[in-house]
Amino acid sequence: MTRLALAFDLGGTELRGALVESDGGVVAQVSAPTMAIAGSDAVIGQIIALAGALLRQRPQADVAGIGIGAPGPLDPKAGIVIAPPTLAGWH
Numbered sequence: 001m002t003r004l005a006l007a008f009d010l011g012g013t014e015l016r017g018a019l020v021e022s023d024g025g026v027v028a029q030v031s032a033p034t035m036a037i038a039g040s041d042a043v044i045g046q047i048i049a050l051a052g053a054l055l056r057q058r059p060q061a062d063v064a065g066i067g068i069g070a071p072g073p074l075d076p077k078a079g080i081v082i083a084p085p086t087l088a089g090w091h
Contacts (some may be wrong), residue, residue, distance in 0.1 A: 013034055071084040073084045
């Protein structure tokens with residue numbers, strides 16, 4: 001069983017996800033238009049759905065962690081995005 005990380009890139013127009021090896025190699029990837037206008041709950045649902053799609057591609061994956069890249073500004077201590085310019089209406 002291979003230890004992999006779930007990685008997500010949260011963009012204003014596209015949401016991308018990947019399963020990544022410890023050396024940075026991408027073993028599976030998915031993407032979808034970001035439903036940013038529908039709000040953060042909708043996008044969180046998309047992230048969960050993309051994670052499921054990735055794990056179905058590699059059902060034996062041992063997920064070591066999850067990382068999300070998001071547009072700023074960010075509050076790293078609280079772990080939140082603060083009114084990002086590419087995700088209109090998010091607070």
